[in-house]
Amino acid sequence: MLSSDLLKEAERVMTICNACRYCEGYCAVYPAMELRRTFADKDLKYLANLCHNCRACYYACQYAPPHEFDVNVARVFADLRLECYREFARPALLAGMFRRNGLAVGILTAAALVTVFLLLGIFQDSPVIFAAHSGANAFYRVIPYPLFILPFSVLVVCLSAVLLWSNISFWRKTGGKLGELLDPRANLQAIGDALRLKYLDGGGHGCNYPDERFSMLRRYFHHLVFYGFILCLASTTVAAAYHHFLQWPAPYPYLSWPVLLGTAGGLALLAGTAGLLILKKKMDPLPGAPRARGMDVGFLVLLFFTSFSGLLLLALRATPAMGILLAVHLAVVAALFVAMPYGKFVHALYRFVALVRNARERSRQ
Amino acid sequence: MNARQPIETEVLVIGGGNAALCAAMTAREAGARVLLLECAPRDFRGGNSRHTRNLRYLHRSGNAYLTGPYLEDEFFSDLMRVTEGRTNEQLALLTIRESAEIGEWMQSRGCRFQPPLSGTLHLARTNAHFLGGGKALMNAYYATAEKLGVDIRYEAEVRDLEIHDGTFVSAAVSSGGFTGKVKAKAVVAASGGFQANIEWLKEYWGEIADNFIVRGTPYDTGRMLRVLLDNGARAVGDPRQCHAVAIDARAPKFDGGIVTRLDCVPFGIVVNNQARRFYDEGEDFWPKRYAIWGRLVAGQPEQTATAIVDAKSIRLFMPSVFPAIEAVTIPDLAVKLKLDPDALRETVTAFNRATRTGDFDPSKLDGCHTVHLDPPKSHWARPLDTPPYYAYPLRPGITFTYLGVTVNEHAQLMLQDGRPSANIFAAGEIMAGNILGRGYMAGFGLTIGTVFGRIAGREAARHALQ
Numbered sequence: 140m141l142s143s144d145l146l147k148e149a150e151r152v153m154t155i156c157n158a159c160r161y162c163e164g165y166c167a168v169y170p171a172m173e174l175r176r177t178f179a180d181k182d183l184k185y186l187a188n189l190c191h192n193c194r195a196c197y198y199a200c201q202y203a204p205p206h207e208f209d210v211n212v213a214r215v216f217a218d219l220r221l222e223c224y225r226e227f228a229r230p231a232l233l234a235g236m237f238r239r240n241g242l243a244v245g246i247l248t249a250a251a252l253v254t255v256f257l258l259l260g261i262f263q264d265s266p267v268i269f270a271a272h273s274g275a276n277a278f279y280r281v282i283p284y285p286l287f288i289l290p291f292s293v294l295v296v297c298l299s300a301v302l303l304w305s306n307i308s309f310w311r312k313t314g315g316k317l318g319e320l321l322d323p324r325a326n327l328q329a330i331g332d333a334l335r336l337k338y339l340d341g342g343g344h345g346c347n348y349p350d351e352r353f354s355m356l357r358r359y360f361h362h363l364v365f366y367g368f369i370l371c372l373a374s375t376t377v378a379a380a381y382h383h384f385l386q387w388p389a390p391y392p393y394l395s396w397p398v399l400l401g402t403a404g405g406l407a408l409l410a411g412t413a414g415l416l417i418l419k420k421k422m423d424p425l426p427g428a429p430r431a432r433g434m435d436v437g438f439l440v441l442l443f444f445t446s447f448s449g450l451l452l453l454a455l456r457a458t459p460a461m462g463i464l465l466a467v468h469l470a471v472v473a474a475l476f477v478a479m480p481y482g483k484f485v486h487a488l489y490r491f492v493a494l495v496r497n498a499r500e501r502s503r504q
Numbered sequence: 505m506n507a508r509q510p511i512e513t514e515v516l517v518i519g520g521g522n523a524a525l526c527a528a529m530t531a532r533e534a535g536a537r538v539l540l541l542e543c544a545p546r547d548f549r550g551g552n553s554r555h556t557r558n559l560r561y562l563h564r565s566g567n568a569y570l571t572g573p574y575l576e577d578e579f580f581s582d583l584m585r586v587t588e589g590r591t592n593e594q595l596a597l598l599t600i601r602e603s604a605e606i607g608e609w610m611q612s613r614g615c616r617f618q619p620p621l622s623g624t625l626h627l628a629r630t631n632a633h634f635l636g637g638g639k640a641l642m643n644a645y646y647a648t649a650e651k652l653g654v655d656i657r658y659e660a661e662v663r664d665l666e667i668h669d670g671t672f673v674s675a676a677v678s679s680g681g682f683t684g685k686v687k688a689k690a691v692v693a694a695s696g697g698f699q700a701n702i703e704w705l706k707e708y709w710g711e712i713a714d715n716f717i718v719r720g721t722p723y724d725t726g727r728m729l730r731v732l733l734d735n736g737a738r739a740v741g742d743p744r745q746c747h748a749v750a751i752d753a754r755a756p757k758f759d760g761g762i763v764t765r766l767d768c769v770p771f772g773i774v775v776n777n778q779a780r781r782f783y784d785e786g787e788d789f790w791p792k793r794y795a796i797w798g799r800l801v802a803g804q805p806e807q808t809a810t811a812i813v814d815a816k817s818i819r820l821f822m823p824s825v826f827p828a829i830e831a832v833t834i835p836d837l838a839v840k841l842k843l844d845p846d847a848l849r850e851t852v853t854a855f856n857r858a859t860r861t862g863d864f865d866p867s868k869l870d871g872c873h874t875v876h877l878d879p880p881k882s883h884w885a886r887p888l889d890t891p892p893y894y895a896y897p898l899r900p901g902i903t904f905t906y907l908g909v910t911v912n913e914h915a916q917l918m919l920q921d922g923r924p925s926a927n928i929f930a931a932g933e934i935m936a937g938n939i940l941g942r943g944y945m946a947g948f949g950l951t952i953g954t955v956f957g958r959i960a961g962r963e964a965a966r967h968a969l970q
């Protein structure tokens with residue numbers, strides 16, 4: 140569907156829902172819809188990003204297809220979100236990444252692997268790569284520290300800039316002033332909603348995922364992924380602090396904060412992404428966006444491999460396999476970072492911004 | 505299901521809406537083997553029940569979903585008021601008393617309640633609303649019934665019943681092109697009213713029934729009702745009566761459900777195709793009056809009418825599913841509506857002249873009424889003078905019919921000779937006329953279906969297991 144047709148369809152469906160309102164107990168979308176009588180494009184983009192695709196409203200809808208009203212809010216919003224990801228990708232040149240996102244992410248990962256191994260081949264002698272290393276700086280004997288820290292610093296800075304840029308574009312295009320995005324009360328509320336995945340509980344009983352039955356599974360797996368990701372970030376941050384402020388370079392002992400946090404985060408990520416992938420395989424395709432499948436799977440698989448390669452590296456770091464595993468892990472992490480603004484990860488940003496707007500709207504009530 | 509072998513079961517439930525599922529779950533929980541036949545396909549299962557949003561039940565105190573108590577005396581007097589006494593008092597009291605337990609009973613079978621919807625705050629104390637509406641309720645019941653082991657068949661229409669001297673023997677069922685036979689020890693008829701059967705409606709309403717829109721399922725054709733009446737069941741309820749409201753004329757012929765309703769009438773005027781007003785639009789609060797407007801519109805030429813409001817009022821009522829027809833002047837609006845522009849201008853001018861400035865207040869019966877106007881508008885009468893003007897075309901939308909079969913307090917079918925049938929039970933819309941002889945009370949259709957569904961399920965199982 141063209142973007143304009145999609146917006147028209149979303150408007151048509153929201154008009155039906157606004158005359159019905161049976162679903163208003165499920166999530167934030169319906170109460171937000173009720174504040175409006177007409178739906179401009181910016182409203183629809185906002186509402187679409189407020190939707191978690193919990194699918195409760197699809198199975199509950201007496202007008203769902205094959206009814207002639209053909210109401211499928213869950214699907215039209217999923218499609219519209221994908222449109223938003225494309226529209227607000229920055230720099231806009233890279234919006235094409237969303238077209239066949241699964242493939243794009245795959246190619247990106249392969250490219251990262253090839254680059255890392257090429258660099259390794261050029262700059263390092265093979266006896267060093269395939270030797271067992273131990274003690275402080277073991278990693279950096281294989282990959283020299285500057286080669287390690289420089290690219291990643293550049294990546295992180297670019298990544299943050301690009302994500303912020305997309306985010307601000309989205310906020311402004313959906314009708315907000317920049318200052319309002321910083322509203323502290325609304326941000327606190329949104330952070331609370333996001334940390335709890337409040338609306339994935341579908342009004343208290345979970346979402347209708349992967350099928351018509353109510354289930355908390357997706358919420359739990361998503362929590363594992365989210366908090367696993369945060370733990371891994373925390374592990375990296377602590378490690379960086381040890382390195383720079385305590386002059387204590389990696390690798391760290393098993394009972395150190397970086398390893399404990401990283402292991403817990405890695406295991407949570409493994410379990411969460413695997414769980415979500417299994418659910419996705421079983422899911423009813425009708426209330427989702429078929430075009431988003433590649434993107435969803437691509438992101439989950441990449442996250443899975445990030446934690447898998449990290450854990451493997453931890454387990455085998457004292458063996459001769461360490462050099463290769465380190466290279467693979469770094470390549471996958473690099474691919475993950477590069478892919479972040481052009482893949483499923485961005486859902487978190489736009490959803491958060493939508494929650495901020497929602498908190499502001501509700502407090503004005 | 506095929507023609508060769510008859511299926512045998514203990515309790516056969518005919519229908520797939522609220523009453524049928526309540527009966528099926530109860531009979532199964534009592535230990536009987538239960539077969540439920542729903543003529544609609546799975547996607548459209550649940551009859552009119554899938555269009556509902558709340559039910560009314562007796563409760564001693566408020567809870568998370570209900571704002572306060574609703575006790576027997578008030579419940580009963582509400583019922584007496586809406587039916588004007590046309591009720592079987594014994595069955596009415598039974599329904600009210602037995603409804604005291606059903607909130608919890610429903611929840612333990614998968615129903616989820618929520619606080620009242622924004623469009624129905626006036627029901628916040630008396631009626632509990634389903635999270636997600638009636639289809640969500642039906643989904644929960646079907647899931648529970650399946651788990652309990654009720655045998656559920658879709659696209660299985662019961663065509664005929666073999667009844668000997670008031671006792672059920674077997675049912676003829678057509679399913680997937682085959683006709684088969686089902687034998688059962690007891691049967692529960694829970695197949696709804698006949699409101700979707702336009703030909704039958706014509707017997708009482710004449711050709712104008714062609715212009716009626718059926719708000720709910722197309723599958724409630726009343727076939728079982730007719731079969732039972734033809735086999736000696738005693739009728740109840742006025743066959744000429746039906747519950748009909750004025751809905752948007754652009755609604756689909758069937759199954760448009762709740763969204764096609766319009767709440768704008770009290771805030772403007774309603775004219776017929778001669779551009780004349782014909783009834784007091786502001787007689788009382790809309791929830792108390794909407795149910796007479798179906799009949800009023802049905803009484804107009806071509807069974808159409810148009811509601812008109814101006815820009816002052818457009819935000820005062822729930823948004824409509826179809827866009828308003830809009831114009832900057834009344835004659836322009838008339839042209840768009842294919843009404844005579846002069847006649848409409850005359851009607852509006854006369855109406856405007858009859859209004860008086862007053863304390864307009866949509867939340868109460870205010871003092872804004874017309875003077876020297878026929879018909880008058882008793883409340884919320886403000887001149888139509890602020891463009892743009894908005895119009896909504898109206899048609900009668902039929903919700904349900906009153907004709908049904910008589911039952912006793914065991915939900916047993918009563919025969920014309922005064923005996924109860926030994927093994928035929930009825931629940932839901934098909935017998936609601938025993939209690940709701942006329943009028944309607946929001947959320948009471950499901951109450952009757954739930955209470956009598958449970959009684960019918962219990963009694964049918966008892967009979968079958970004897």
Ligand SMILES: Cc1cc2nc3c(=O)[nH]c(=O)nc-3n(C[C@H](O)[C@H](O)[C@H](O)COP(=O)(O)OP(=O)(O)OC[C@H]3O[C@@H](n4cnc5c(N)ncnc54)[C@H](O)[C@@H]3O)c2cc1C
Binds near residue numbers: 524
């Ligand atoms: C738009 C709308 C909103 C409503 N809102 C409410 C509300 O909020 N609260 C409330 O209490 N009431 C409401 N009502 C009224 C309510 O829908 C009915 O009172 C109630 O659903 C009747 O339940 P039932 O099980 O008797 O019939 P139904 O739910 O209509 O079920 C009848 C079933 O029988 C099946 N059937 C029919 N004939 C056969 C056959 N020959 N063989 C096999 N199966 C057959 C049908 O397919 C259907 O599944 C509403 C009605 C409408 C139209």
Ligand code: SF4
Binds near residue numbers: 161196199210637
């Ligand atoms: S999804 Fe369907 S049931 Fe829910 S509010 Fe919209 S129209 Fe009503």
Ligand code: SF4
Binds near residue numbers: 192197212
């Ligand atoms: S899919 Fe879930 S989150 Fe999205 S609109 Fe429907 S109920 Fe709300």
